[in-house]
Amino acid sequence: MMISQQYQDNIDIVLQKTEEAEAIVVGGASGMSAAAGYNWYRDDEMFRKYFDAFAKQYGIDSIFGGFYHKFCTEEERWAYLATLINFVAEVPVGEPYKDLEKILQAKEYFILTTNQDTQFLQVFPEEKVSAIQGDWTSIQCSGPCHDQVYPFVEQAKEMCDHMEGTKVPSSMVPKCSECGGPMELWVRSFVFLEGFKYRDEHKKYREFLLENQNKKVLFLELGVGRMTPMFIQEPFWNMTYSWPDAFYITINPNDALLPEQLKDKGLAIHEDIALVLRDVQAELEKDRKQGAV
Incomplete structure (x- = not known):
């Protein structure tokens, strides 16, 4: 498959921002599992x-x-x-989740998800994931x-x-x-229990943000659609705009949106999430092997 220059440039930016970031906040929604085949x-x-x-x-x-x-x-x-x-x-863990795990190796990171399918929780430690819509x-x-x-x-x-x-x-x-x-x-439903476990999910996330808000933070949004932008997308936009050293990347084949106010602090990649994560992971692996030589 021919890779366009624009696609390769996007991969290079993801690599650069991942390497530079002192903390990475991942926001994963239904598009992530759809990319995994679910x-x-x-x-x-x-x-x-x-x-x-x-x-x-x-x-x-x-x-x-x-x-x-x-x-x-x-x-x-x-x-x-x-x-x-x-x-x-x-069902087995999808490849995009495995690739993301490799990308985040040795990085300070946290994952916020509206997914209820536990795919993130099957790959990442529970203390690193906030499933704010239950499971x-x-x-x-x-x-x-x-x-x-x-x-x-x-x-x-x-x-x-x-x-x-x-x-x-x-x-x-x-x-x-x-x-x-x-x-x-x-x-999430009309009777959804917003009790101790729900509050704990939000507490983990808030604590990570407070600890890292003055660092170089990469907000990486994966598969957020138009149904619930208020949980991940809009807060990511606001924090990227407000935090001086924050950068925002969204990967979504259909709904990758970048506000005009973030044109110099963000990147929207209109591509298959599984493909992008696979290629980013492969490039990182190649760089790590070369660095070990």
Whole structure:
């Protein structure tokens, strides 16, 4: 494949800013997992592999479509949710995440994500990641009547083992141990529990920003779309504008936006995230090997 000069120039800038940065703040959203082959909004081969029975039974055409589907019974709803949790737990870590890990080696970094698929948490230490929208592998009381989030991967696997068609046994539908009410996944919704764990996710992130705000900071935005710019994109823009030594890079094939005010402090790369991270990682690896000679 022919590489354009513009593309190579962009790779060189990413390399330069990564090397120069004293701290890197990564903002990862759904485009990052889509680049890894996990698209939550599309009826594709991966969706059919895990959710084909639900697609045929209910006309569901995406993972998110199933999450918001109005099932008639709790047995059907939890059959779908158990399948979703099992999917998240089973699928391998995507290549873009592995490449990002190598890029961040030996750097001071932190990751803010709105993704709920735990891909970042499977690669990076928990203390380096803030999942501010919850995750698909934990559950909470729907009340919520108490401040507790429960891991649910093992129970979900067992539910999948006992599933008949698109239903789980009534005895396996989770109930709150405190109030006896229904349980929900711990992800952004009208009943999302913004308790201790939620506050801790934000605390980790705030502390990293406070510790590094006077350093050369690179804000690296990966796959943020137009649905929720207020969580990652807009704060990144504001901090880049306000902090004298900050620089902003966004990589997104469709929604790489650079405000006019940041034209001298930012770069928008309209390319496939997986391709860019792969090439940046390869260049860094080559430079490291040459430096070791």
